[in-house]
Amino acid sequence: MSPISIVDTPRVAPSKGLFAQIREDVGCVAQRDPAARSTLEVVLLYPGVHALIWHRIANRLWRGGHKFAARALSWFGRLVTNIDIHPGATIGVRFFIDHGAGVVIGETATIGDDVTMYHGVTLGGTSWSVGRRHPTVGDGVLIGAGAKILGPISVGPRARIGANSVVIEDVPPEMTVVGIPGRVVREQRRRSGVDGRIDLEHHLIPDPVGDAISVLIDRIDFLEARLAHLQVRVSEGSHRQVGDNKP
Numbered sequence: 001m002s003p004i005s006i007v008d009t010p011r012v013a014p015s016k017g018l019f020a021q022i023r024e025d026v027g028c029v030a031q032r033d034p035a036a037r038s039t040l041e042v043v044l045l046y047p048g049v050h051a052l053i054w055h056r057i058a059n060r061l062w063r064g065g066h067k068f069a070a071r072a073l074s075w076f077g078r079l080v081t082n083i084d085i086h087p088g089a090t091i092g093v094r095f096f097i098d099h100g101a102g103v104v105i106g107e108t109a110t111i112g113d114d115v116t117m118y119h120g121v122t123l124g125g126t127s128w129s130v131g132r133r134h135p136t137v138g139d140g141v142l143i144g145a146g147a148k149i150l151g152p153i154s155v156g157p158r159a160r161i162g163a164n165s166v167v168i169e170d171v172p173p174e175m176t177v178v179g180i181p182g183r184v185v186r187e188q189r190r191r192s193g194v195d196g197r198i199d200l201e202h203h204l205i206p207d208p209v210g211d212a213i214s215v216l217i218d219r220i221d222f223l224e225a226r227l228a229h230l231q232v233r234v235s236e237g238s239h240r241q242v243g244d245n246k247p
Helices: 018-027 039-045 047-063 067-081 208-245
Strands: 122-124 148-150 176-178 183-185
Touching: 018 039, 018 047, 047 067
Parallel strands: 122 148
Antiparallel strands: 176 183
16 A cells, blocks of 8 residues: 545544533444433443543543643543544544443543544654644544554545554545555445445455455365366266177
């Protein structure tokens, strides 16, 4: 994957009030998690929502210059939820962390609106620089479980990162990345989103290695069938020749 320029950058300016942001964060869960039965259940029992609420408060403290208080609140949130979000990270609205255990989001990471992230994801840095050293994730991105996105790279809007992928280069908009290191896979089928909802079918992300193995298996089956057919023909020919040679 060659470096690209992603012009459709996330809209993450903190213009909305705290409670308006939290209301949207909670409301989006019902659209993306069929297990969510009520708003009360989401507010009380979803660690991803709890971690995000702690972060919303800690981020305001961080931007207000109260660095120690922000880090302390962030530390407490990590202790309770097992989700580590640096208070300096910038996160858009309607961000959903499903399950959440083991998620790490670094200080200079930027996440757009309507992003969905599964457990074990890392948005990590790759240098000691005090500047931007973490990823920028565009609007509507889906990041599968265990994926690692490392360094000051950009993930374009509506891209999908496959589970356990390791991404170290820019990802174009609306593309899918799988593997270690991550590589772009262009999908041939039309996205199956319904009523404008985010496509959560991360189990349908293409697997080029698996596809290649399937082709090889089919080819082996075909060759074995041909070989069996030829063996039958040879055997029949041998019997016919023996019969012709009898006096």
